[in-house]
Amino acid sequence: MTDTIDPAQLWLGAFVGAQVLLLFSCVIKANAYGERALLLHAPATLMSVLSVLSMIGRQPLAPTAVLLLVPALAGVQLMDLMSHASEVRQARRWLFVASAILPVLALGAIYSDWALVGGVVLWTSVVLLVVVRGWRQSRPWNWWLLPALVALALASFRLAADAPPYDIEDALWQAGLLAVWAACTYVATDWRGRIVGETRARVLGRTTTDPLTGLATPMVLSQRVQAARNLTRRYGHPSVLMIVNIDNLGALTDEFGPEAAESAVLAAASRIRGSLLRDGDVAARLTHSRMGVLAEGCAPAQAAATVASRILVAGLKEPLPAAKAEYLHFRIVMTAVPPGEVEPIVLLQKLNTRLDQEVRGASERRIVTLSQDELSDTPKTLR
Template sequence: MPFFVPVGRRLSAALGLCLALLCLPAFAIDAAPADADPAPIALDARRATISLDGRSQQLLDPTGALGIDDIAAGPPGLNWRLRGAGERTVLSGQTALWLRFDVLMRDTQAHWELELARSGTDAITMYYRDAQGQWRVQRAGDRLAVSDWANPDRYPVFSLDVRPDETVRYWVRVEHARVPFSGVFQLHDHNTLREQRIHQQFVLGAYFGMALLLTVVALANMAVFRDAAFATYAIYISLLGLSMAASLGVGGQFLWPNLVRWNQEAEFVLLPLMGLVGLMFVRQVAQPRRIGRTLDRLCLALAAAWLIGIVWDQSLPSALSLQALSALGTLSMLTIAAMLGLAWRSGETWIRWFAVSMVPVLLASTLPVLRNFNLLSSNFLSQYGIVIAASIEAPLLFYALLMRSRIQHETQARAHALERTEPLTGLTHRPHFLLRLHDSLVRAQRYGHHSALLLVHLHNHAEIAARHGREVADRALVIAASQLRAVARDVDTAARLDDDSFALLIEGPVKPDQVLHTATSLLANGLRLSPRLPAGTTLRLRVVAALLPDADSELAQDAAAHLEWMRQGMLTLSEEPRKAILRLNF
């Protein structure tokens, strides 16, 4: 049995383990009925935050028809029971959830407030009687514009009455369709809550600022590298940021405070769209069609199902449509895990960085699914898990995309370079060199200076090939090309003209001594032993040098004619075996 399990199976196993661990709380919640009303909650300076878990009672109104007067009158048959920690309640149809708790205000110097530490609640209303016995009502929830809330905030916040040493009873009515309701009710003094909000807004501002910056940088990289993956990433990171803004209440507070309808539906639209774009983004980068068409076709089928599901959920919203979207989310996460596992097996460094970067968000995305299936209560992890995961993902994912684009760009650059360079040595090929030589002749005549041209011949190339084979002969050509580049300046041009001949164009103004020094350096470098050649093998070079343009020549600006002139000089030099450098006109 092999030691290593395929990575795709390991990712799926890890995902399943996390799902199992997150589901454990579902079996641990058992709210016991209350035998008596809990004692009033004393508010004093000793505690700045108090949870209502175990200190409040709850009641389900199946018809939603009971009003505050009916609830306050306390008719027989109302089954109030203690509300425990982590309670989840399914409010189907018109069902409403009522809570009640008593407060004994002892710290009248502080302003106390009730907070529901979650956003996305359809409607939440708090009632209490003032000192004159009149009802005071405060409202919040997605059915109202945030600007119309009792206290506009990310989460529903209600002000408590200030009556020293007097017990005041408060009632809270909650309406929340389709998604099981769970949330922590807490009492804070005003200063503590404001300080908590400042810290939260600072962290969230850092995340949303990073998301905006990454979107802009991704679009810039798309324009520079012409890489569609950056465009898809920009859409993905934008939808991820907007989804988090909707689910954390930031959108309703700052982005669309007066759009009531959109505030109700934003989370149900943006999260599925983020899942759809995330699926297509991974498909575009991982390219499962390289391995097989089955997974690729599954991605396309899921994308179509996502679109149908979103339209269905917006046209005929119901618990069934939401569960269908949640099921699609589960299938998409498993498909993404499979694609990442298959991509990992390719062994490429950048794709492994990409796979690792996607894992945190992939795992955190299970939290909304578990919540929708009533397997997880609303808590810190379920609210901020994706934000934390996205903050981990962003730098790793962007690094992987940059590495991928760099590799692709280098490949494209090498392919583009073949249009003007020859593949073995990387030197300029003959056609492009003729253009450079022509331009150099034009400049030299215009400005009245000399440039120089060196024709270099590897005299023992055929001998090396016959003795050591073609591979060693090609290696000798590469070494000769590197030596040519070593003596060339940035403005000079080195080229390979044919099997064993090179040329070096030295841009002017240039002096005869400089040309002779360059030719001599080439000869000396060639005679040095190289560890990349067989023992005792050296490069025997022959060099023909000329200053351009030639005052006594009629070649004018004809680059090909100048090369032919140099070739004739090389034929003359080959007749003198003891001579290695021929100067044509200086």
């Protein structure tokens, strides 16, 4: 004769087992695909399992204290999930503070359930603020955060309302609600990871070469400027960023037509590429009439005397193939790559602004070097 199994025990085992499976899945996927958010979800899920186990039998752990560690770790994971949303930067700081306070409240929850209530109310309020502010930038995966948040809040308030000793029904409700939280958060995290992975694949899959000129793309130039700035900051290795403008491209278009202008752009790209001295130098096409050049390993004075001068001479060395009596007239604005936190796109914008001023003023200077003080005073305007 066999004993009948209590269905509550089966459901309890199923809910706890589901969380354990999610825990292993998080660790495996995080290591396989480099998903940090999944790796952060693993310890939070482990704490939820321990909070359920602490309600069963004679466990030395206080369920209320262990449960407060779940939102503490979940808050750190949510900070990583919302790292893409620019509108939640300040709210993410508040979430970090709230998550840091919860372990302290967990010690108080050993003696009073009100510490659990206060911690959950504080954490839920900050999380709602983060989710609402980053809602537009987090769709569609953020819909799964709502049932997860509700389930975790219900589990916390229900545990605070119950008084020990806890029976199997209390543990079942706790395991079910926490399983819903863990599963919904896992789905949201995995969905967001897929979106980020696809975006990363598209970015990496972009061509790194301009199809018209064969030069690098602005994205590649920005990455190289970032790398050059790191070298400058760490080792004092200087680099110079310059923008080359084809001054007479408009006149060539008016006189000889767009085909001659396109041929002039190709010739300009070829001559700029041939003027580079080092393997680490890179040239990129920014606009139809402007090229960006990064010269590594040289200061502005040296770059002006070598790379910039070679570019000017290359433009005047031979006439254009499509206009035998015309030459390329270049104008260059350059500056040293600053070691400070200046985004490459901002640096290019400031150089473009100064180059616009030189072109409008019809200055006789063909090479203009901006000091760091002049660079900081130049307004940022999109061309």
